[in-house]
Amino acid sequence: MNKRSSRQSRQSSTSQIWRSRLLLLGGIGLFTTLAIILTQKPVPQVSAQASQRSAVNQLFKLPTTTAIAQYRPLSVDPIPSETIAQATPTEPAKPTETPSEKAAEPKSKRPLSQYIVQFNRSPIIGNRFRLQGVYAESQFGFTRPRQWELKSAKATIRYQHSPALVPEKSNLVIRVNDTSIGSAPLNLKNAQVGKVTFDIPLNLLQDENQISIVAQQQNSPTCSNPDDQTLWSEVLSDSEIAFNYAVKPIDLDFSRYPFPFFDEYGLDSNRISYLLPSQTSESWLTAVSRFQTNFGRLAEFRPLETVLIKDLKKLEWNDRIVVIGTPSEQPLLKTMKLPYKLVNDRFVDGNNTPLPDNVGVAMLATLNNGEIPAIVVSGNGAEGVAKAAQFLIQPSNRQIGAGTAVIVSDLSETPSPAPREWSHYLPNQDNFQLAGLTGLDNKPFKDKTVKGTSAAPVQVHFRALPDDRFLRGSTMNLKYSYSAQVDPRTSNVSVLIDGVGIGSRKLDSDKGGQNESLTVDLPPNLIKSNSIIDVAFDLYPKEAAQCGYANDQQLWGTVHGDTTFNLRRENSVELPDLKLLTTGFPLASPQDLSKTAIVVPDSPSESDLMTLLKFSERMGRLTDAKSVKVEVFKTGSLPEGTKKDRNIVAIGTRDRFPVQQAFETGGFQLMDVFGRGLGQDRIQTLPDSSGVIKSVMSPWNSDRVLIALSGQTEKGLQHVQDILAKDNWFYQLKNDTVLINANPQSATTFDADAYQLQFLDQAERRRIENVSPLSKARRFLEEQWFFVPLGIIAAALLLYGVAQLFLKRVAG
Incomplete structure (x- = not known):
């Protein structure tokens, strides 16, 4: 009995030992497996299912912290090619320095550059800045770019005045922002040219500034007649303000966007350079058109230079690079240092997980060792690119941006304004x-x-x-x-x-x-x-x-904002009319361009794309809304619903024109082999480098218009671009067709005779109105007034006949 119990006890202890060993080995295995799983990086899975998962309310793992992109422009600004103002940056100033000063300077001190602003850049001054009378004052406005660190500023005034002035009682006073910086006596003889230079205290200068020139003039020691024509002075238009400045490096941040891509205080034209994609998809065309429309709104009256580039090698000093498109459309994204990495041509988050196709990403970067800023508007799919572009276009979304990278998961739809809700125009209420x-x-x-x-x-x-x-x-x-x-x-x-x-x-x-x-x-x-x-x-x-001095500064008049208007008006307009296009109508109704579609050839050339950008910029300058909803299509994919519902703008040369109906209707026609037609007339021209802008009623909707921007050659399209870009030419548009012919002797498009415009008015017009029958009858009588006397005579004869018939019956 004891032996059996002992044997059972030994067997039990042995089984417990093996059980303990098995549990220990299992625990070690489980721990090892968990350690391997936790330390192993996930392999990116590029699958359609993963890329299409919902991004609403989803947060992504951010990448590891990287250095902030710092924009450090060149210290030497080359002279720009062609600007509207005769003000150009010059070579950097080289002030003399003592050895002690050099030793005290930090190694990172930025060199100085100089910029000269001449008075003749102001359209108000032009070539003449005349001050007439006993007391005369004129102003000249200028801005200070945001990236300048001013070191000194000087105003050089060149002037001449009437020899009849009394030197002891006549002088010229210079003020900057209502603070005097100096004066000069008017003591020249025989209308000689004088020159004075004044230092401008830097603490007086702001973002927006005004220099005032005040002439106090007397031609008699006792009393001068203020209406005497000999009381005059002239400030010559080559007077100037010279700035010595250093360019401050800035950290790129979306909280400051659109700066530095657009500076509303810049003295030069803002230059936007779009990187061309490997293939121009409709999503890229729509995004770039909306982006350029937004820049047009930001620019308003300021000059804007736009270029298309094929690579990132030969860049200008003032280029601002815009890269729009997916990684497959923009292969050069691989060569850029960006906050989000590219793996297998897809952007990934901090976990190396590809972003969904419907998520956009906007990033700021620099090129050429920080000298050129770049903005990337991208995503792994067309929907993501559209979201990223819309985020930067819509002010309500853009204002919450920050940092150098923004993931756009979801954007609320901005409602379109009412068709007659136009900013800076009369309210829709009467x-x-x-x-x-x-x-x-x-x-x-x-x-x-x-x-x-x-x-x-x-x-x-x-x-x-x-x-x-x-x-x-x-x-x-x-x-x-x-x-x-x-x-x-x-x-x-x-x-x-x-x-x-x-x-x-x-x-x-x-x-x-x-x-x-x-x-x-x-x-x-x-x-x-x-x-x-x-x-x-x-x-x-x-x-x-x-003696010419009137005590009038105590006199004032005030206009109150509660002044009221009571208007009587109706909605009535005749189309087509290019004069209306100078206001944006009807394309800009509503102001977000949601009722406008642009059509380009299936394989658009650079001239087609540049015409698209110039037209989009012009529409931006003419509109003001919280969003941009214009869409761009190719010839073969224009939906039937879009044709019937929207105004159409077609771009392209005659041989690749996307909407042939524009030249098949009445009026001027462009035909094959350089043919032209007008009514029953048919001719052929060689060569034909003219540009054509034509507006006809849409063949798919009698309430919409079809606008053609075309020419027989790409040279003609370039002429169309110049007309769209230059205010002095664009606001001359009228009738339904304009033929644009360039003057080869003209040196610049700013010349008054750079182009010859021929206007045709052959298209059949249609009145679009929303009025009562009584208003229609009244307008008919106003326009066809000669029917009024005929109607009176007819009514009189009718009444006479009725009266005679009545009298005969009574007499009988």
Whole structure:
């Protein structure tokens, strides 16, 4: 019994030992397996299923922290090729330095450059800057680029004046931002040219600056007649302001975007360089068109230079590189140092997991050792690229951006504005206040006060919508106030539209007036899409001027923002008309261009693409909305629904023109083998380098238009680009067709005779309106007025016949 128990005990202890060993080995194996799994990096799986997973409310693993991209421009600015102003950067200044100064300087001190701004770059000055009278003042505005670190600034004024001036009582005063920086006596003889130079204190300079030149002139030791024509001085247009500056390096950050790609305070043209993709897809065309439209909105009136580049090798000093497209469309992305890595032509997050195709990524980088900034708008799919582009275009989304890389997972749809909701134009309501309009600075109007006898008028935009047709009975109820001590016999307030007076009233109280009113009728024929209303105060003191000096600075007049307007108008317009295109209509209705589509050839050339960019930029300058929704299609993929629903803009030369219907309808026609047609006429020209802009009614929708930007050759398309880019040519467009012929003797497109424009008006027009039958009858009688006397005669004869018939029956 004891032996059996002992044997069982030994067997039990042995089994426990083996069980313990097995558990220990299993634990070691499990620990080893877990360690291998945790330390092994996941292999990127590039699968359609992974790339298409939902990105809504999804956060991605960020890459490891990398160095912030720092933009360090060249210290030497080469002279740009062609600018509208005669102001160009020069070679960097080389100030003399003592050995001790050199030793004290840090090694990283930035060299100085010099930039000269001549007065003739201002269209107000031109070639003549004349100051007339006893006291005369004129201003010249200039900006300070954001990246400049100013070291010194000097104003050099070249002038001449009338020899009749008394030197002891005549002088020239220079002010910068209302602070005097110096004066010079007007003591030259025989209209000699004088030259004075003044240092400008750097603490006076801001982002936006104004230099004022004040001439105090006397031609008599006792008393001068202010109307004497010998009281004059002229500041020559080659006067200049010279800046010595160093360029500050900046850390690229989306919180500062669009700077440095666009600087609203820059003195040179902003230059945008788009990197061409390996293949031009419709998604790339749409994204680049929207991007350029946004730059046009940012530029407004400022010059903008756009180029297309094929690689990143030969870059200019002022290039700002824009790379749009997927990694497969832009192979050069592999050569750039970017925050997000590329694995197998796909962007991956910090876990080396490919981003979904519907997720966009926007990144900032530099090229050429930090000298050229670049922005990358990309994603692993077309939907992602579109999201990234839309993020940078829409201000409501862009304002939350930060850092050098942004992943765009989801964007809310920005609703389109109403078709008649146009910024800086008249409100859609017929009753509104002056506070609802904008001044010439495009800012909402607020109560404004002017002072003195020669006060400038208060000006506001009064731009009619392109399809507005004004009727009689529109009124303006002006609310104004004025100071005491005015002379009621000679002082008055006047209202003008585009320089044409429409009403005035004398200021009949020498004690002043508060919140007085003046109601004037607004003539329908004077209100246009570029109209300006002037409210001018003619203020004269009760006491007469003595020796040309009038005590008038205590006199003031104020225009109040609660001035009201009551308009009578209807919506009626005739299409096609290229004159309406100068306002953007009908393409810009609504302002986000959601009812406009652009069509290019299936394989667009660089000329086609550049025409697309120039047209998009022009539409950006003409519109203002919270988004851009224009779409670009190729010839073979234009949907039927888009044809019927949208205005179409077709781009291309005659042999590859994407919408042949534009030249098959009435009016001017471009035909094969350099053929031209007009009505029944047919000719052939050799060579034919003319550009053509033509507008016809859409063959798919009688309420839409079809616009052709074309030519027989790519040279013709270049002429179209110049017309779209230059304001002085673009705003001449009219009728339904314009033929553009270049003058080979002209040195630059800014010359007044650079192009010869021939306007044709052959297309059949259609009236688009939303009016009552009574309004239609009234308009018919206004336009066909000769029917009125005929109708009166016919009615009289009819009544006479009826009367005679009645009399005969009574007599019988």
